[in-house]
Amino acid sequence: MSTDKFAFGNRISHFLVKRLMNFVVPLKNRRRIPWQWVSLGGISSFKTEKNVALIECVNGYLEIKLVSPTIWRVRASKSKITREHKSWATTEPPSSMNIKLKQERGYITLKADKNISSKNDILIKINEIDSTVTFQKINDEILNDEEKAISFGRYSSWSSMRKVSPEKEIHIGFGERTGKLAKNGKKMIFWNTDPTSFGKNDDPLYQSEPIQISVRKDGSAYGIFYDNHHYSIIKPKNDRKSTIEYFTESGPLCYYFFTGPTLKEVCKQISSINGTLPLPPKWVLGHHQCRWSYYPEEKVRDIARNFRERNIPCDSVHLDIDYMDGFRCFTWDKDRFPDPKKMISDLGEDGFKIIVITDPGLKVDQEYKVFADCIKNDYQCKLPNQNSYVTRVWPGKSIFPDFTNPDVREWWGSQFKTLFDVGVEGFWIDMNEPSTFTFKRTALDDVEHNMDGRGGDHQDAHNIFGQSMMIATREGVDKLRGNKRTFLFTRSCYAGIQRYSASWTGDNNSNWVGLQQTIPMLLNMGLVGQPLVAVDIGGFSLNCNAELLTRWYQLGIFYPFVRNHSAKGTVPQEPWSFGEETEKIIRKYIELRYQLIPYLYTLTWEAILTGIPLMRPLFMEFPSDIETYNEKWQNTEFLVGDKLLVAPILVKAVKGKNSVSRDIYLPKGKWYDYWTKELLVGGKIIQRDVDIDQLPLFVKAGSILPFGPIVQSVEKAIDYPLFIEIFPDEEMIGNVYLDDGLTKAFEQGEYSFLTFQGIDKRKSISLDFSKKGNLQGLPSTNNSIHIGIYDNRIPSTVLVNDKKLKSNDNSLENYWEVNTKEGILLIVIKNPEFPMNIEITY
Structure with missing residues (x-):
């Protein structure tokens, strides 16, 4: 009875906090889209310089650049555009290509100047009357058009545009978002926000990746990366024209256009300029266990001991904020962890790696060396009056280092030596939206930032604060470790984060909705360039239960990165927490994860070469199978690589039953039931009654799959x-x-x-x-x-x-x-x- 009361109280307090935050945080961060706009107007003059077309319009300037044979960049501004494009995401490759410009029938046309053309070559048409931009193939097939020319707020720094297509499209991508895979009809705000915890309707969340991928049911696709890190809004409409409205608060409007022509090619093109993931250590693909928080030392040892005694594979235990001395970054609580080096060494002998959390907030304390050094070197964020910006986070009164300053990034990176010296193998970066314990939930708009020497305020820096922190961390750990790989993952970021770090989806809820939305969330994050992403298995907030945890593990072992994590004050949800039967089932699926590691490691390797994610929607591999575009399958099934199809159970069993019935679509071709090896014909829907210990899993016929042994930690596979x-x-x-x-x-x-x-x-x-x-x-x-x-x-x-x-x-x-x-x-x-x-x- 006391447990039920505790769970009920937990739900009530969570509900009240969420209702308050859902009202106050948007109010404090609200931006008003202007009512009055001025469009670019007609073309006044134009010229080309190698691979760039410079166009002066009546009310502004337009620049179009051929970045590569399949990528174009468009920039527009009220005032003259500087030639350098400063991006926190992209690195453009050198190009020897030139643009060929032609003026005819009221349009300026641009295309790559080359001797041999292909059917997928792109022609850009700019209307001389209103400067609207159209992307089309040389056979006149229109990919994307502008219904309304790029416009600027008459009395503000805002920019906007409205794009349309001649065909109905599925708009996917956009990074970390709640809801369904396709975002048609969903307004999205790009302003990194800590929502306390999130449900199916929360927006925005912790990350901003304004990358649109538009897919047609003939399998063709193109992409648009709206490369502006300021507060932005994207509104994909659910209409026949596949309308997309885009608004951004400041800066020149900039977007990259990826010409496809397939979904896989779009993913490759995105990664060609936004980067790919550093190959993680192989053990990262194993099972990770975390909770806020495991302490003291004996508790950590007890968790590890339980895994080994129960023969449940696990490679890493994560330590949340309570390992620190008063939440001071790069320190240890000496009472709770008197000898962290010995603890980590002992656990290492049993196959465990330790990952620790690090936050950006530094406690205001002159006796705390990291804080004192930050102040001494003038590395902190400041207010316009040049006083330190002081806010409240976990340590109480705290400052933030200004990670947009290159000198600060170098200093920050060097701090990780103290953690490496005791044997820490990976770092979990949290609270870097940045999140604060205020009603605004983040830093004040007028906080000043270096912005790599250009200067700016927090409105300019906000969405790349986490990104710049991860750049600092990646550069620091790589410098400290040389030839050894280090795993990093972050909560907050901007597009292109995969160049530096993996990520996870933050504080989700322990409920069936929390489980259901993980498939579309991780699929969309992978499609825009993040191949190694995770969800807190079992859910972070609220209380898990045996059935939910079992079903979550059955799905979760196919996440690129597998971590069980839960909040303080919730019921324990380690694999053994709900009895022997649940433990037995969960063990079985974690063991399957370890058997699949050679396959998953191969997919991870391919992802760093190509940008193609591990988790894939059905239509990525079966673009000519029209049924794979069905919304039902988009959100309830997925592929791991091109060979495994996973159709998990995402709903609670009816009371009194131990099984759940579900429909499964197998794409055209032949498939094996993984468990029975029964050969099935695809292109049709099958129905399965799935007991609590079962997971529908299928292998494409003709697959040759690498498997590993069942071991307690990844490195033990060397003996098999x-x-x-x-x-x-x-x-x-x-x-x-x-x-x-x-x-x-x-x-x-x-x-x-x-x-x-x-x-x-x-x-x-x-x-x-x-x-x-x-x-x-x-x-x-x-x-x-x-x-x-x-x-x-x-x-x-x-x-x-x-x-x-x-x-x-x-x-x-x-x-x-x-x-x-x-x-x-x-x-x-x-x-x-x-x-x-x-x-x-x-």
């Missing part, structure tokens, strides 16, 4: 083989990326990248394994490979590089055997040599 599982079809394909998992040696080619191809001719199967990279053998394994083919047929011969293998003799280094009960042909090869050919004859 690499497992390859083959789901036969006429043609089969797969790959795996292997390296040491810890250092940056891969940047010098120290890795192994294996590609698998196969053909099934019914009377024989031919498999070819090829290798790239300088590392020999199979790094991070015991240098043996176990190949499992889900096939009931019994071979007559198995040849490996023309050498015949014996069957059913596991005393040999190389052999094969058939498990008829499980329907699998197993081929074991120790110390394999590549290229390798396997011929199986029946």
